[in-house]
Amino acid sequence: MWKRFPEVISFDNTYNTNRFKLPLFQATRQTCLGTVFNAAFGLIDNERREGFQFLSESIRQLAERQSIRQPDTIITDFDDAMKAALNDQFPEVQQQLCIHHINSNVLLKSKRKWIKDRRHDNSSSSLDGSDDEVTASTTQVELSPSDPIEEFL
Numbered sequence: 001m002w003k004r005f006p007e008v009i010s011f012d013n014t015y016n017t018n019r020f021k022l023p024l025f026q027a028t029r030q031t032c033l034g035t036v037f038n039a040a041f042g043l044i045d046n047e048r049r050e051g052f053q054f055l056s057e058s059i060r061q062l063a064e065r066q067s068i069r070q071p072d073t074i075i076t077d078f079d080d081a082m083k084a085a086l087n088d089q090f091p092e093v094q095q096q097l098c099i100h101h102i103n104s105n106v107l108l109k110s111k112r113k114w115i116k117d118r119r120h121d122n123s124s125s126s127l128d129g130s131d132d133e134v135t136a137s138t139t140q141v142e143l144s145p146s147d148p149i150e151e152f153l
Helices: 049-065 080-089 099-127
Strands: 008-014 024-030 036-043 073-076 094-097
Touching (some): 080 094
Parallel strands (some): 073 094
C-alpha cells in the first residue's frame, strides 16, 4: 500500500501506549478513499533530534530498498527536533503542520486566554462593586485581528 500511495506521509508520536512508557513513533499514509494505514513505526527512548534522525533515516532507506518514491508532502506536529531530522533525510519534501494539531492548539490556547480574560474581568467587576451576572455573550471567545496567530499555535 505504501508503494501505491506515496504522495503524503504523516509522522507523529503517541505517549503512554505501551508497558515500556516509550513514545511510539508512527509513519502513516492515506489511501484515495481516506483510509489511514501504518507505513512504519518504532519505539524511541528520547525525543531528541538523534532519535528522530535514526527513525527517519531508517524509513528513507526502507523506501529506497522497496523502490518507493519520496513523498511530495510530510505532515508533522510542532516538534522541532522531529521536523529537523525529517528535513535532513527528506530535504526536497515540503513539510506541513497537521490540521488536527493546529486546531487542538488553537482551541486549547484560546480557552486559556478566554478563561484568563474572564477571570480578569470578574476580578475587575468585583473591585468596582458591580455584581452583574455573566451573560451568554461572555461565553464566546472573541479573537481580534490584532491578536497574532502564533499566540494560539
